[in-house]
Amino acid sequence: MRQLYRFHGGIHPPEFKELSNGTPIVSPPLPARLVVPVSQHLGAPAKPCVAVGEAVLKGQLIACADGRVSAAVHAPTSGRVVAVGEADVAHPSGLLQTCISIETDGLDAWIEKTPLPNWQEADNETVRAFLRDMGVVGQGGAVFPTALKLGVSHLDTLIVNGAECEPFISCDDRLMRERAQEIVEGVRIAGTLTGAREMLIGVEDNKPEAIAALTAACAGTPIEVVSVPTLYPSGGAKQLIRILTGKEVPHGMRSTDFGVQCFNVGTLYSLKRAIVDGEPVISRIVTLTGELERCGNAEVLLGTPVEHLLAWAGVNTRCDGVIVGGPMMGFPLESRVAGVGKAVNCLIARSDTLLPPRPPAMPCIRCGACADACPAQLQPMELYWHAKAREFGPAQEANLFDCIECGACSYVCPSQLPLVDFYKFAKDEIWAAERDKKAADRARARHEFRQFRIERDKTEKAERLAARAATPAPAATPDAAKADAIRAAMAKAAERKADVAPPTEDAKRAAIKAAMARAAAKKAEQQDAGTPPKPALDDAKRAAIEAAMARAAAKKAEQQGTATSEAEAVPAPAPKPAIDDTKRAAIEAAMARAAAKKAEQQSTATSEAEAVPASAPKPAIDDAKRAAIEAAMARAAARKAEQQGAAAAEAEAAPAPAPKPAIDDAKRAAIEAAMARAAAKKAEREAQKGQDPQP
Amino acid sequence: MNILLTALGVMAVLAILLGAILGFASVRFRVDADPLVDQIDAILPQTQCGQCGHPGCRPYAEAIASGEADINQCPPGGEDGIRKLAELLGVDFKPFDGDAAEPKPKSVARIDEATCIGCTLCIQACPVDAIVGAAKQMHTVIESECTGCELCLAPCPVDCIRMVPLGTSVETWKWRYPVIPIRTIKA
Ligand code: SF4
Ligand code: SF4
Numbered sequence: 053m054r055q056l057y058r059f060h061g062g063i064h065p066p067e068f069k070e071l072s073n074g075t076p077i078v079s080p081p082l083p084a085r086l087v088v089p090v091s092q093h094l095g096a097p098a099k100p101c102v103a104v105g106e107a108v109l110k111g112q113l114i115a116c117a118d119g120r121v122s123a124a125v126h127a128p129t130s131g132r133v134v135a136v137g138e139a140d141v142a143h144p145s146g147l148l149q150t151c152i153s154i155e156t157d158g159l160d161a162w163i164e165k166t167p168l169p170n171w172q173e174a175d176n177e178t179v180r181a182f183l184r185d186m187g188v189v190g191q192g193g194a195v196f197p198t199a200l201k202l203g204v205s206h207l208d209t210l211i212v213n214g215a216e217c218e219p220f221i222s223c224d225d226r227l228m229r230e231r232a233q234e235i236v237e238g239v240r241i242a243g244t245l246t247g248a249r250e251m252l253i254g255v256e257d258n259k260p261e262a263i264a265a266l267t268a269a270c271a272g273t274p275i276e277v278v279s280v281p282t283l284y285p286s287g288g289a290k291q292l293i294r295i296l297t298g299k300e301v302p303h304g305m306r307s308t309d310f311g312v313q314c315f316n317v318g319t320l321y322s323l324k325r326a327i328v329d330g331e332p333v334i335s336r337i338v339t340l341t342g343e344l345e346r347c348g349n350a351e352v353l354l355g356t357p358v359e360h361l362l363a364w365a366g367v368n369t370r371c372d373g374v375i376v377g378g379p380m381m382g383f384p385l386e387s388r389v390a391g392v393g394k395a396v397n398c399l400i401a402r403s404d405t406l407l408p409p410r411p412p413a414m415p416c417i418r419c420g421a422c423a424d425a426c427p428a429q430l431q432p433m434e435l436y437w438h439a440k441a442r443e444f445g446p447a448q449e450a451n452l453f454d455c456i457e458c459g460a461c462s463y464v465c466p467s468q469l470p471l472v473d474f475y476k477f478a479k480d481e482i483w484a485a486e487r488d489k490k491a492a493d494r495a496r497a498r499h500e501f502r503q504f505r506i507e508r509d510k511t512e513k514a515e516r517l518a519a520r521a522a523t524p525a526p527a528a529t530p531d532a533a534k535a536d537a538i539r540a541a542m543a544k545a546a547e548r549k550a551d552v553a554p555p556t557e558d559a560k561r562a563a564i565k566a567a568m569a570r571a572a573a574k575k576a577e578q579q580d581a582g583t584p585p586k587p588a589l590d591d592a593k594r595a596a597i598e599a600a601m602a603r604a605a606a607k608k609a610e611q612q613g614t615a616t617s618e619a620e621a622v623p624a625p626a627p628k629p630a631i632d633d634t635k636r637a638a639i640e641a642a643m644a645r646a647a648a649k650k651a652e653q654q655s656t657a658t659s660e661a662e663a664v665p666a667s668a669p670k671p672a673i674d675d676a677k678r679a680a681i682e683a684a685m686a687r688a689a690a691r692k693a694e695q696q697g698a699a700a701a702e703a704e705a706a707p708a709p710a711p712k713p714a715i716d717d718a719k720r721a722a723i724e725a726a727m728a729r730a731a732a733k734k735a736e737r738e739a740q741k742g743q744d745p746q747p
Numbered sequence: 748m749n750i751l752l753t754a755l756g757v758m759a760v761l762a763i764l765l766g767a768i769l770g771f772a773s774v775r776f777r778v779d780a781d782p783l784v785d786q787i788d789a790i791l792p793q794t795q796c797g798q799c800g801h802p803g804c805r806p807y808a809e810a811i812a813s814g815e816a817d818i819n820q821c822p823p824g825g826e827d828g829i830r831k832l833a834e835l836l837g838v839d840f841k842p843f844d845g846d847a848a849e850p851k852p853k854s855v856a857r858i859d860e861a862t863c864i865g866c867t868l869c870i871q872a873c874p875v876d877a878i879v880g881a882a883k884q885m886h887t888v889i890e891s892e893c894t895g896c897e898l899c900l901a902p903c904p905v906d907c908i909r910m911v912p913l914g915t916s917v918e919t920w921k922w923r924y925p926v927i928p929i930r931t932i933k934a
């Protein structure tokens with residue numbers, strides 16, 4: 053007889069297992085539609101790899117594992133994909149998550165199965181990739197990808213968790229009774245992969261049939277079945293390790309540091325199905341219990357809506373809610389249309405007679421009962437005080453993250469405090485703060501890099517300019533042409549600067565005036581919005597609308613103009629005589645346009661200059677409004693004139709002769725226009741900035 | 748008398764010696780950066796939005812450290828941020844001013860890609876380089892890097908950038924604070 057150890061604390065809640073453990077596992081009828089979540093495991097959600105409308109076969113990959121900590125998802129039956137998108141999932145938040153909906157066709161036609169028969173020769177890496185792509189995850193509740201847990205070698209002890217300590221749940225019990233042979237095979241595979249020295253299956257002594265079945269299946273193998281005393285939560289990984297080996301895993305370390313690894317029986321069963329039979333994880337055993345006509349265990353296809361299962365099991369009228377998982381660690385289901393995922397081991401149709409509601413909480417009396425019950429040897433009342441006061445730092449120092457959320461403390465608390473809810477709240481807050489901190493650190497790094505980059509670009513530019521200024525002009529080599537070009541360009545630039553200066557000034561002034569007028573109009577509008585007289589509001593609105601329309605029209609016209617000029621500009625640089633005509637035409641058109649634009653700018657400037665002082669007897673608001681309207685109209689008119697001018701010039705352009713410097717003129721005109729526009733925008737922005745703080 | 752002189756002499760020598768050691772240490776082990784600024788900067792949310800009236804979080808941290816700015820100027824940090832700053836600096840918690848901007852739910856910018864004219868103005872405005880694009884090409888926001896500072900909204904000439912609040916997903920959902928129902932006990 054093996055020596056067993058005892059973990060600290062623990063409780064004996066009523067079991068209620070006899071409700072469901074008496075009947076064999078059955079298969080519920082196929083639902084019309086399966087809603088398969090892509091995130092049924094810890095880590096990155098799988099990436100859907102099927103399209104809507106696609107026909108899928110049973111066992112076909114429908115979402116691939118994304119990254120190392122992830123697992124694939126497969127079609128649980130054959131049918132057609134009808135939706136890929138957000139849908140209800142079994143999660144305490146009741147939020148939606150990406151799911152793949154499959155309309156079943158009733159054929160249940162398998163895809164060709166691909167086992168891994170030579171897994172003994174394959175290296176560990178290959179087997180783990182295979183398991184990841186088969187979607188094998190821990191089925192005890194944490195749904196951690198199994199592949200990652202197998203990445204160890206030379207284990208001391210491989211522990212198989214068949215304790216199933218939580219009340220109501222009996223899915224592992226039935227699995228062990230009925231499919232002991234396959235579980236044992238899975239244990240052997242896992243033992244070989246991890247190089248385990250000893251392999252133990254721990255089963256609570258309230259499941260004698262399961263122990264008997266496993267012992268029979270293990271005959272002649274090195275695997276030992278150990279009956280452990282019934283005590284909640286002996287099914288916790290750390291607790292079972294303590295019971296079977298006497299090793300206690302301290303804070304901040306993993307069991308593998310002590311040569312121990314723990315797997316659930318259901319996990320090893322699905323591992324065997326994947327490797328030996330080539331069947332991915334597409335179903336799991338779920339205990340259906342509580343206020344049902346037919347309680348029991350069912351082999352449920354993943355994605356089967358909870359509603360369908362309850363209807364099949366005959367939910368009776370007393371039921372007033374569904375709990376996913378057990379009564380100690382489970383959570384109330386928000387939506388019954390959610391599909392069953394790999395983590396759902398039990399569905400309890402609850403009622404107040406079955407699970408009486410918690411009496412109202414009273415203040416903590418510091419009795420210490422919770423500390424006596426805590427299997428993690430924490431001080432639950434201390435954690436509770438810190439979490440309640442939102443003191444997350446001290447809570448973390450009191451080892452909040454060692455809490456396994458078993459609920460033993462809440463169970464024994466004479467004040468009926470919902471202690472675990474506080475721990476969950478504190479943990480989530482700490483995680484969120486951690487996420488925010490990471491994001492802030494990233495933002496800081498990016499911001500600092502940006503500042504560095506801007507600084508570097510500035511110095512580089514200065515250096516480049518300095519270097520260019522220092523280069524001597526004459527050069528006898530092929531560089532001569534280049535040097536000439538540069539010199540010419542510089543000369544041109546200088547000339548351009550000289551040319552540009554006055555019109556820019558004008559444009560700027562005009563733009564500033566326009567901006568002021570617009571700002572005034574906006575202000576007037578805002579003020580009007582607050583006052584009751586209706587017509588005034590309408591006026592301001594109309595002015596704004598008109599201005600906006602004028603602007604939009606102008607922008608459109610301009611865009612079109614740019615487009616055509618670009619189209620025309622392409623052939624221009626070619627020196628061939630054949631294109632000369634078009635070139636000439638283009639140049640002339642550009643010149644005409646440039647002239648028109650210049651005219652426009654001047655006219656805008658003058659018209660606006662006139663518009664502003666043209667005051668009316670009405671109060672200031674009206675002035676501004678009228679000014680804005682006038683400015684907008686003037687601008688629109690100028691633009692229109694420009695367009696017409698450009699069109700006319702284009703029509704006439706063809707026969708006219710083309711002097712060479714025309715290209716330069718056109719370019720210059722274009723540049724001037726762009727600069728004027730930029731200046732205008734800048735002025736406008738500044739004007740707005742100046743305006744903003746006042747209202 | 749003699750004893751007094753000896754004592755004075757010993758004290759003087761000691762004072763000079765210790766002074767020299769301290770002086771040397773202050774030169775030799777000088778801390779370059781202001782650690783207080785770093786500590787404050789670590790608390791600020793790094794949204795870089797300028798709502799505090801400073802051109803970024805670090806300038807604000809410097810202003811707080813030098814006593815020029817109050818600790819309640821950063822809306823993205825929320826009251827939690829003020830509380831942390833108060834704790835760090837050993838001053839009293841101070842609520843936001845009445846006219847301070849309201850803290851908003853976390854949002855990210857989204858560019859309407861059909862309207863974007865590819866002017867690159869928003870790229871230049873973004874403090875964390877969260878916008879990608881090139882001249883005359885459609886631009887887009889890298890959602891995971893956007894801090895929600897809203898600085899890209901104003902420069903856009905065609906007003907095609909919107910702030911989209913980030914809802915909670917299953918990954919970011921938080922267990923809410925447990926409320927304990929109050930019951931009246933009959934006397
Ligand atoms: S069991 Fe409840 S009342 Fe007693 S110390 Fe713990 S939290 Fe307080
Ligand atoms: S829920 Fe946490 S604190 Fe409470 S008994 Fe379990 S491990 Fe201990």
Ligand code: SF4
Nearest residue numbers: 794796797799804821
């Ligand atoms: S207001 Fe904006 S810029 Fe200022 S500290 Fe807060 S996040 Fe940083």
Ligand code: SF4
Nearest residue numbers: 873893894896897899
């Ligand atoms: S994309 Fe816009 S809102 Fe987001 S960080 Fe950049 S400038 Fe701020």
